[in-house]
Amino acid sequence: MSPDVVEEKEEESNALVWLTGFALLAAMIAIFIYVPTERKEGLIQRIMYFHVPCAWLSFFAFFVVFICSILFLWKKDREWDIYAHASAEIGVVFCSLVLITGPIWARPVWGAWWVWDARLTSTLILWIIYVSYLMLRAQSDAGSMRARYAAVLGIVGFLNIPFIHFSVLWWRTFHPQSKVITNEGIGKGMDPSMLATLGISLCAFTLLYFLLMGERVRQEKLKDEIDRLKREKLYSS
Amino acid sequence: MNLFLSQIAAIVWKDFVTELKTRELFSAMFIFALLVMLIFIFSVNLSIVKASEVGPGILWVAFLFSGTLGLNRSFVLEKENGCLMGLMLVPADRTVIYFGKLISNFVFLTIMELFILPLFMIFFNIDLIEHLLPLLLVIFLGTLGFCALGTLLSSLASNLKTREIMLPILLYPLLVPIVIGVVRMTGQILAGEPLSEMMNWIGLTASFDIIYIGVSIMTIDHILEE
Numbered sequence: 531m532s533p534d535v536v537e538e539k540e541e542e543s544n545a546l547v548w549l550t551g552f553a554l555l556a557a558m559i560a561i562f563i564y565v566p567t568e569r570k571e572g573l574i575q576r577i578m579y580f581h582v583p584c585a586w587l588s589f590f591a592f593f594v595v596f597i598c599s600i601l602f603l604w605k606k607d608r609e610w611d612i613y614a615h616a617s618a619e620i621g622v623v624f625c626s627l628v629l630i631t632g633p634i635w636a637r638p639v640w641g642a643w644w645v646w647d648a649r650l651t652s653t654l655i656l657w658i659i660y661v662s663y664l665m666l667r668a669q670s671d672a673g674s675m676r677a678r679y680a681a682v683l684g685i686v687g688f689l690n691i692p693f694i695h696f697s698v699l700w701w702r703t704f705h706p707q708s709k710v711i712t713n714e715g716i717g718k719g720m721d722p723s724m725l726a727t728l729g730i731s732l733c734a735f736t737l738l739y740f741l742l743m744g745e746r747v748r749q750e751k752l753k754d755e756i757d758r759l760k761r762e763k764l765y766s767s
Numbered sequence: 768m769n770l771f772l773s774q775i776a777a778i779v780w781k782d783f784v785t786e787l788k789t790r791e792l793f794s795a796m797f798i799f800a801l802l803v804m805l806i807f808i809f810s811v812n813l814s815i816v817k818a819s820e821v822g823p824g825i826l827w828v829a830f831l832f833s834g835t836l837g838l839n840r841s842f843v844l845e846k847e848n849g850c851l852m853g854l855m856l857v858p859a860d861r862t863v864i865y866f867g868k869l870i871s872n873f874v875f876l877t878i879m880e881l882f883i884l885p886l887f888m889i890f891f892n893i894d895l896i897e898h899l900l901p902l903l904l905v906i907f908l909g910t911l912g913f914c915a916l917g918t919l920l921s922s923l924a925s926n927l928k929t930r931e932i933m934l935p936i937l938l939y940p941l942l943v944p945i946v947i948g949v950v951r952m953t954g955q956i957l958a959g960e961p962l963s964e965m966m967n968w969i970g971l972t973a974s975f976d977i978i979y980i981g982v983s984i985m986t987i988d989h990i991l992e993e
Contacts, residue, residue, distance in 0.1 A: 700951075
């Protein structure tokens with residue numbers, strides 16, 4: 531890479547850092563200052579503005595894993611493997627946050643940390659699937675085998691989601707019904723200020739995903755580069 | 768087409784001959800399933816809990832745990848003495864290996880299940896005879912789904928350093944939908960409900976079977992590649 535290209539890339543990522551920073555700041559202001567406290571649930575309801583974006587981000591990340599896994603098996607290009615790996619890691623982190631913020635909210639509102647509701651159960655199973663995906667990556671040595679196996683698991687795991695969804699839905703459900711998209715149309719079930727806050731928060735988290743993704747991919751590429759240089763030096767000397 | 772089928776038959780026949788000669792796998796699976804059932808019987812108090820309520824769950828846990836033993840063996844056996852390499856050198860499609868292994872895993876597990884069912888009937892005092900046909904359909908669908916996904920992941924796990932540990936970790940979370948489905952259906956059948964009451968579950972497990980066999984056909988080439 532020529533120095534000019536590197537500089538340009540750095541400028542781009544700097545812009546993304548600033549943009550994400552501002553968006554997160556705006557989201558914080560909206561969540562803690564602007565939006566009114568919910569009448570029935572009280573202060574604890576504000577955790578929803580973190581919980582829902584985290585859930586969105588993790589599902590989006592797992593979808594990216596699925597797409598990148600298919601592209602990897604098709605093109606056999608290390609690039610897609612890196613993307614799938616980075617996205618799975620980010621997805622697991624935010625899925626863990628969903629599983630942590632959920633019980634914190636549920637304890638005062640439902641009176642229990644955990645209930646075996648459909649959405650809780652499916653999020654937990656999803657979390658386990660992608661933790662096992664990362665374990666598979668950790669267990670196998672770097673190279674084409676690891677990438678191929680992980681890609682197969684990335685596809686198989688994502689295709690499992692509809693089955694998990696329906697099976698636990700028919701099993702039982704008590705999760706609060708979705709308020710943003712209801713039968714009456716989009717955004718009718720919520721106060722406009724709350725909807726705006728949720729929107730800002732969603733945007734901020736989506737930007738955060740791309741920021742983290744860029745950083746993680748860059749790290750992984752540097753790692754590849756170091757490995758390559760090491761091998762080069764080892765065999766040339 | 769004929770060649771494809773005879774190639775699959777050759778792999779299944781090979782697995783059966785090996786099993787008949789060694790008799791390692793079947794007895795181990797059977798005893799293990801029995802032990803799992805016994806441990807669960809000790810862990811729940813059958814004088815308080817109704818046997819027909821916990822029975823289906825225990826039955827399927829026994830099937831899945833002992834089935835995992837079989838899956839673990841199925842590709843590891845080939846790894847010894849480089850047999851898998853031999854299989855891959857055969858001028859045949861890789862899906863042949865998958866289907867051959869799928870069928871032999873499925874048949875071993877089904878035979879084992881048919882031996883376990885009478886014992887289940889005795890231990891839990893549940894009359895299975897009158898519900899036998901719908902029950903066999905559910906066992907067929909559940910076992911097929913388990914073997915479809917299990918054979919794919921077992922071929923994948925057999926190349927890892929920690930294969931015996933990784934197979935259940937990879938397999939069980941993905942099996943959750945089918946486990947919920949078959950346990951529900953078995954419970955409803957034992958309660959005397961007709962099959963038409965649970966068409967949604969039958970559809971779910973059947974589409975699970977079909978989709979995972981399809982995905983395996985598409986991805987097995989990428990796993991068995993060396």
